[in-house]
Amino acid sequence: MAYEADLSFIYMNTTRTVFGQGVHRDVRLEVQALGCERPLVVTDAQLAANTDIPGRVEKVLGDTCAGVFSAVEPDSGVDIVNQGADYARGRGADCLVSVGGGSAMDTAKAMAILLKEGGELRDYEGFQVLDRRQTPHVAIPTTAGTGSEVTYVAVIKDREAHQKLLFADYNIIPDTALLDPELTLGLPPRLTAATGMDALSHAVESLHSMQRQPITDGLAMHAIRLIREHLPRAVADGQDALARGQMLVAACMAGAAFSNAQVGLVHAMAHTVGARFGVHHGLANSILMPHVIRFNAEEEAACYRPVAEALGLAVGALDDAACAEAAASEIEALAESIGLPGRLSEQGVPEEALADLAEGALFDGAIVYNARTVMEADEVLSVFQAAY
Secondary structure, rough: OOOOOOOOOOOOOOEEEEOOOOOHHHHHHHHOOOOOOOEEEEEEEEHHHHHOOOHHHHHHHHHHHHHHEEEEOOOOEHHHHHHHHHHHHOOOOOEEEEOOOOOHHHHHHHHHHHHHHHHOOOHEEEEOOOOOOOOOOEEEEEOOOHHHHHHOOOEEOOOOEEEEEEEHHHHHHHOEEEEOOHHHHHHHHOOOOOOHHHHHHHHHHHHOOOOOOOHHHHHHHHHHHHHHHHHHHHHHHEEEEEEEEHHHHHHHHHHHHHHHHOHHHHHHHHHHHHHHHHOOOOHHHHHHHHHHHHHHHHHHHHHHHHHHHOOOOOOOOOOHHHHHHHHHHHHHHHHHHHHOOOOHHHHHOOHHHHHHHHHHHEEEEHHHOOOOOOOHHHHHHHHHOOOO
């Protein structure tokens, strides 16, 4: 993708990232390297109940472990963050070790704010509100999707308001990420598929963001290549360590890309439908992504040529509009091949709610960075209707 000669940009990624089989066993050393002595494990209830993964991390931490907070739920809420912060204070924790998917990592990011700053979580909603680094945080992802281990974003649900709160601040990027394929082996196919498509949406939206730049382009395009090759393998065989490891790398790269370039309309819409009807975030992104590509391509088709190329499509002779359509169709085919549904109507979303969802998405912060400027709810509604 060509850029204007006067382009200026900032790329930032402060997380120490460690990859390899069994690297979770280094967590105690990583905590000590941060100058901390009382790490608290933050994990989700299902992972704690159904696997030994949080227990394995706790065992490695040994007598330094301040405890395990395992009340995190999917689409973690303000109430859970408050519980976790209270528990961490009571246990004298000086560091957080998140173990799990995006919800666990985002919960730990939000807890880190309350432990350092106090007050109410809503006080810190928005972009770059904080003026100092927050409680140290080591992130250990067990899914390959959100890339939250290297991003400056946390999304926390306000269940009473049926709204997702966005916290975007460089001061909450985890200090260390341990990418261990061993901890993702055996992840169920449906969850593998949905989280993988979440990673794909991060890479695609990085490439069509208004803040796209050369460094994030490179990260995003290689992430797409890795996902195209390894996501079907990971879904088909939960014990495929190579595919699992490459998906962790892809999700991390896509996370670093969008943490700098931002996301767009796909995420604005997915946040809204997830908050209102509980649609899994990765699945919502998967359903909406092809339709947003088609919508954006009406005015900004050129940014989808790199997407089509990274997906392995032969697009040399195609014009930009045809490249965009080819990319959208290929993403739909990928989702179908790994067993994901392609319609919001299949996820319990009533058609009569689409207009309200469109209004809500219009006020989501992610929409600001979309490749095509979106000013009217009717524009968003047309995309929701296409995806319905």
